[in-house]
Amino acid sequence: MSDLIKHNASELVEMLASKQVSSVEVTQAHLDRIAEVNPTINSFLHVTGEEALKVASDVDKRRAAGEQLPLLAGLPIAVKDNLTTTDAPTTAGSKILEGWIPQYDATVVKLLRAQGMPILGKTNLDEFAMGSSTEFSAYGPSRNPWDIERIPGGSGGGSSSAVASFSAPLAIGSDTGGSIRFPAAVTGTVGTKPTYGGVSRYGLIALASSLDQIGPVSRSVLDAALLQDVISGHDPHDSTSLPESLGSMADAARNPSVKGKRIGVIKQLTGAGFQPGVQARFDESLELLAKAGAEIVEVDCPSFEYAIAAYYLILPAEASSNLAKFDSVRFGLRVTPDGNPTIERVMAATREAGFGPEVKRRIILGTYALSSGYYDAYYGSAQKVRTLIQRDLAKAFEVADVLVSPTAPTTAFKFGEKIDDPLAMYLNDIATIPANLAGIPGMAIPNGLADEDGLPSGIQLLAPARADARLYEVGAALESLHENVWGKRMMQFAPELKVGA
Numbered sequence: 059m060s061d062l063i064k065h066n067a068s069e070l071v072e073m074l075a076s077k078q079v080s081s082v083e084v085t086q087a088h089l090d091r092i093a094e095v096n097p098t099i100n101s102f103l104h105v106t107g108e109e110a111l112k113v114a115s116d117v118d119k120r121r122a123a124g125e126q127l128p129l130l131a132g133l134p135i136a137v138k139d140n141l142t143t144t145d146a147p148t149t150a151g152s153k154i155l156e157g158w159i160p161q162y163d164a165t166v167v168k169l170l171r172a173q174g175m176p177i178l179g180k181t182n183l184d185e186f187a188m189g190s191s192t193e194f195s196a197y198g199p200s201r202n203p204w205d206i207e208r209i210p211g212g213s214g215g216g217s218s219s220a221v222a223s224f225s226a227p228l229a230i231g232s233d234t235g236g237s238i239r240f241p242a243a244v245t246g247t248v249g250t251k252p253t254y255g256g257v258s259r260y261g262l263i264a265l266a267s268s269l270d271q272i273g274p275v276s277r278s279v280l281d282a283a284l285l286q287d288v289i290s291g292h293d294p295h296d297s298t299s300l301p302e303s304l305g306s307m308a309d310a311a312r313n314p315s316v317k318g319k320r321i322g323v324i325k326q327l328t329g330a331g332f333q334p335g336v337q338a339r340f341d342e343s344l345e346l347l348a349k350a351g352a353e354i355v356e357v358d359c360p361s362f363e364y365a366i367a368a369y370y371l372i373l374p375a376e377a378s379s380n381l382a383k384f385d386s387v388r389f390g391l392r393v394t395p396d397g398n399p400t401i402e403r404v405m406a407a408t409r410e411a412g413f414g415p416e417v418k419r420r421i422i423l424g425t426y427a428l429s430s431g432y433y434d435a436y437y438g439s440a441q442k443v444r445t446l447i448q449r450d451l452a453k454a455f456e457v458a459d460v461l462v463s464p465t466a467p468t469t470a471f472k473f474g475e476k477i478d479d480p481l482a483m484y485l486n487d488i489a490t491i492p493a494n495l496a497g498i499p500g501m502a503i504p505n506g507l508a509d510e511d512g513l514p515s516g517i518q519l520l521a522p523a524r525a526d527a528r529l530y531e532v533g534a535a536l537e538s539l540h541e542n543v544w545g546k547r548m549m550q551f552a553p554e555l556k557v558g559a
């Protein structure tokens with residue numbers, strides 16, 4: 059294993075710029091690591107090594123010729139497999155899209171290519187990003203590098219496990235209810251869901267369009283900032299894309315500060331229901347922040363009680379409509395039943411064979427919630443709850459600059475523990491869902507080892523819409539307070555990965 063893979067992205071950026079290493083060396087080191095661990099961890103559904111090395115060698119040549127290159131040029135990255143790519147299959151973790159190669163690159167993918175970032179491959183996810191464990195991927199689950207008997211979080215467990223297993227220095231995730239932040243919490247990594255509209259969704263296979271947002275996955279706050287800066291900005295292809303720039307996240311991460319900041323602890327997201335070790339680490343972080351000069355206040359968000367219920371009406375409603383296009387005609391799989399079937403029977407057979415159990419559950423739920431006669435009672439009520447949550451948050455941000463909670467109630471659970479109990483699975487997202495319902499930015503950062511198993515836990519920071527930079531300012535400050543106490547970075551606690559087990 060090459061030592062190169064242990065560096066944070068920001069360190070690799072400097073090493074590349076000063077020609078201490080070449081992009082081919084850095085890219086090859088990660089491809090070697092993928093070859094070593096991916097058969098066990100299953101972070102990647104497709105590895106695009108040849109294409110990545112081509113980009114790397116092109117960047118090296120341009121650098122040698124003295125060309126002025128973008129900041130992250132030559133730095134390899136992994137991309138969640140629900141973003142379209144013209145040079146690799148895009149499955150969204152579903153059988154129904156097996157073998158489909160899109161005709162266009164997602165805007166985020168285009169931005170990565172314009173930076174000169176070699177794309178290592180496409181990462182695993184729960185089918186259409188529905189889930190919290192990757193157990194709903196049609197291509198088998200990814201494993202958590204901290205303990206391969208446990209889930210790496212979901213839906214973006216491929217991206218989190220790739221970054222946590224040092225198979226990639228950075229990855230792209232998508233977060234509809236927590237799919238960047240929950241995986242970050244259980245793998246000791248950093249993940250941000252930007253403000254809704256901050257990053258273009260063009261080319262993201264939609265789950266729930268009013269909740270989806272693309273964001274960075276990394277091993278440090280500064281690394282996430284560097285990536286968010288690359289993927290942000292207005293895109294005329296996405297009508298919900300914000301017209302204005304949200305500023306430089308890297309500048310914010312390089313100027314950490316908590317002194318005088320008002321940190322709001324969300325009453326509804328602490329205490330009962332949170333694993334004691336997770337809660338204990340959270341309380342310790344509050345103490346660290348207070349000692350560093352932050353003012354800790356408590357905030358009340360009573361409508362959060364209904365967040366999961368509202369989310370599991372709005373998400374299936376939007377998903378059932380978004381997934382209607384997978385009809386056997388336009389994309390991927392087509393199953394033709396015997397005889398002389400009608401198009402309806404071909405569609406039904408294709409959707410029956412192509413969709414997994416969780417996707418079917420949500421399509422049925424969503425179609426029901428949207429049906430005439432029930433629309434107001436279910437979808438309409440859920441939208442009202444959404445407004446109440448937005449009001450709770452607006453009030454909380456009158457007395458606090460940043461809100462905090464544990465990212466997730468527990469550490470990583472074992473495979474099979476929750477797969478037959480959808481409600482237990484949905485509860486993992488209790489702390490992350492409100493940010494999606496309100497469109498505000500949220501960041502998960504590592505918060506120490508939560509229990510005797512030595513598994514990581516996370517702390518979540520929330521800021522008002524468009525104030526993403528504030529997350530990086532406070533997040534970077536808390537990260538360095540932690541590193542002072544721990545004497546090392548979070549990922550340096552991770553056990554050596556046993557591969558081939």
Ligand code: GLN
Nearest residue numbers: 187188189234235236237
């Ligand atoms: N676990 C949540 C769900 O199943 C979150 C999904 C996501 O953010 N994509 O819907």
